[in-house]
Amino acid sequence: MGDYEQFIVNIKRKTGIDLSKYKEAQMKRRLTSLYEKKGCRSFKDFFDLMNADANLLNEFLDRMTINVSEFYRNAKRWETLEKKIFPRLLSENKRLKIWSAACSTGEEPYTTAMVLSSYLPLSQISIVATDLDANAIQKAKRGVYSERSLAEVPSEKKRQFFTKEGDFYTVSEEVKRTVTFRKQDLLADRFDSGFDLIICRNVMIYFTEEAKDQLYKKFSAALRRGGVLFVGSTEQIFNPAEYGFEAEDTFFYRKTN
Ligand SMILES: C[S@@+](CC[C@H](N)C(=O)[O-])C[C@H]1O[C@@H](n2cnc3c(N)ncnc32)[C@H](O)[C@@H]1O
Helix, strand or coil, rough: CCHHHHHHHHHHHHCCCCCCCCCCCCHHHHHHHHHCCCCCCCHHHHHHHHHCCHHHHHHHHHHHHHHHHHCCCCCHHHHHHHHHHHHHHHHHHCCCCCEEECCCHHHHHHHHHHHHHCCCCCCCCCCEEEEEHHHHHHHHCCCEEEEECCCCCCHHHHHEEEEECCCEECCCCCHHHHHEEEEECCCCCCCCCCCCEEECCCHHHHCCCHHHHHCCCCCCHHHHEEEEEEEEECCCCCCHHHHHHHEEEEEEEEECC
């Protein structure tokens, strides 16, 4: 077995994370630069060092997860969600069951609550948000962000939902209360069902074609008929019908059966 293949087996045993479902060249490149920085010469050295140093395991997780996010990321899509998708979903269901999958540090589920607040009081909004990375979830629960993550937030929403302290912005308690955060591995764990909306953006690009195929099937099974999967702006599904989806708009897929 090759050096990287053995590393995949070891990491699966140690953390439950299955690196074989992530695109290999990309992942290898990212991890190689980390292990070289630590003075290792192979994935085997890297794994041995990780066993001796718990901080390194954290650094590895940090490197492999890529937590980059921002509020209203690709603002036009959030406008489509607000003006087209939410009105249709709300005409069918007054209480929406919403999941932000791979939510990173919380910008995405909090944006969802802010957008939906055009139609419903925050007290009637409830969103589940999950990620593989426990550190990202901790940060999401704190809800404190730098100015950079807020660049796309409309100014009236900024006034309404954030307080500024020094260089940082804190999300209001009312918005925080709409989101329940949980740790979850999209590639290994079971999904809940009956969702009106699943938002999964900017993580599928890291997965292999087989992993994506399985994930689309799981998302489709987790949505109610008429429910919507909202994907990232480079993550179009090329054969939506195969998963029981049809495009309701670019990057929004409605479950048809
Ligand atoms: C680039 S961020 C995307 C955040 C947000 N969805 C957005 O579009 O701004 C990717 C996130 O996917 C998470 N992730 C990676 N693999 C995952 C997996 N197997 N299960 C759940 N989350 C995963 C990472 O921890 C990271 O927080």
